[in-house]
């Protein structure tokens with residue numbers, strides 16, 4: 001599990017560690033890791049030039065010490081000093097002693113034009129608000145120059161705690177972060193600016209509290225969560241999913257949600273609704289009925305909403321499912337006008353899976369506001385509805401109403417934003433709920449599988465090809481030969 005901590009927690013841990021170590025040790029560790037990452041990215045066998053962007057804090061100090069290490073190895077290093085009188089004195093002295101040069105922001109463009117690599121040390125965890133004008137101009141000059149960028153700790157201009165980006169920010173190919181991930185590195189829009197992220201161990205681990213602010217599942221975590229049928233399994237032990245999706249007008253949503261549930265490992269899928277003929281034609285495995293969901297027979301979870309429409313009949317189906325005493329996932333049309341009190345009053349857990357537009361409607365805010373502050377939005381949804389909230393999008397986030405770390409989904413591709421993709425996800429999570437995973441685990445493992453299937457599906461993927469890619473993803477994660 002990757003873990004991320006907010007700045008306040010990082011600072012406390014850093015102080016505790018610093019008290020036990022000789023001055024300068026942490027910065028030396030950070031700079032060594034940073035210099036190694038730079039060396040990996042630099043072309044070999046010819047004269048190489050690195051430009052450091054140096055702010056007035058310790059982030060700039062890291063860049064200067066790393067620059068000194070590179071200069072000692074024969075790399076041509078030029079430091080652009082944003083605040084010459086405040087640049088880290090020890091770092092500056094080390095760079096100069098190693099033969100590095102310094103310059104001012106007005107001469108940056110010429111240096112950047114010849115750079116093989118740029119090291120962004122303008123701000124790290126000490127950055128506040130959007131970049132100030134001189135720093136913002138430098139960020140634009142870097143983008144115009146086009147050389148690859150390594151960000152020190154965080155790309156300058158992104159909010160470390162929330163992942164928000166206000167105005168210009170540096171876009172990096174790689175971010176070398178120290179001690180622990182910060183939430184902003186795993187949440188869009190900031191995550192997109194960070195590029196790949198490399199964590200350098202500076203010994204902070206033992207000083208960090210057990211409860212991180214954000215986590216991201218790794219393959220082994222997902223593999224441990226996925227249900228594996230045992231010798232004694234029957235369909236009820238593996239989990240029966242009820243799907244109340246689709247309508248005469250939108251039968252496809254029913255088919256896709258049922259497919260997601262079947263490929264999510266369900267022991268059986270009961271479909272209730274008017275798209276029964278389309279479902280049975282595609283999936284003869286499904287048990288179909290046309291009455292209200294509660295008449296469909298015993299299930300261990302319900303999925304309601306995709307493609308149900310918004311007429312009286314649709315509202316009746318949604319209300320009927322909300323009365324069920326099993327975990328319920330509500331998506332798409334099921335989320336329209338959803339009453340927080342009704343969801344809070346349910347006797348079993350609820351999972352909501354809105355995209356940003358649906359989340360905005362549920363929170364009474366705007367879509368751009370949700371997209372700019374995804375972390376705050378997903379927490380607010382979980383809080384308001386007393387439900388696990390999964391906010392779909394460039395970074396899918398999952399929040400638990402009990403609090404604790406928000407989970408950021410690390411898999412997926414922009415190609416997943418295709419019609420019906422969310423219907424597959426809802427069925428998939430429904431199957432994991434029926435198998436007995438906690439709602440938080442079901443939602444985050446479902447998002448993980450779905451994202452991975454999206455990257456396995458032939459490009460451009462369709463929702464049904466995401467479903468078809470799921471078996472390969474299960475095999476990959478469980479590490480079992482096919483057919484076992």
Ligand SMILES: NC(=O)C1=CN([C@@H]2O[C@H](COP(=O)(O)OP(=O)(O)OC[C@H]3O[C@@H](n4cnc5c(N)ncnc54)[C@H](OP(=O)(O)O)[C@@H]3O)[C@@H](O)[C@H]2O)[C@@H](O)CC1
Pocket residue numbers: 010011014026027030055056057058059060061062086122123124125126127128129130131132135152153154178179202204
């Ligand atoms: N934690 C750890 O364990 C370790 C931390 N380490 C490193 O220390 C870094 C934190 O250093 P830090 O505290 O000195 O803050 P930092 O990020 O350099 O920013 C402050 C500078 O930025 C400026 N500034 C602020 N906002 C701005 C804006 N919007 N636009 C433009 N400028 C802005 C601010 O100016 P001021 O407000 O003072 O005028 C000040 O000059 C951390 O990220 C990591 O790299 C490692 O060395 C070792 C282990």
Ligand SMILES: [K+]
Pocket residue numbers: 059120121122123124151152153154155156
């Ligand atoms: K930085």
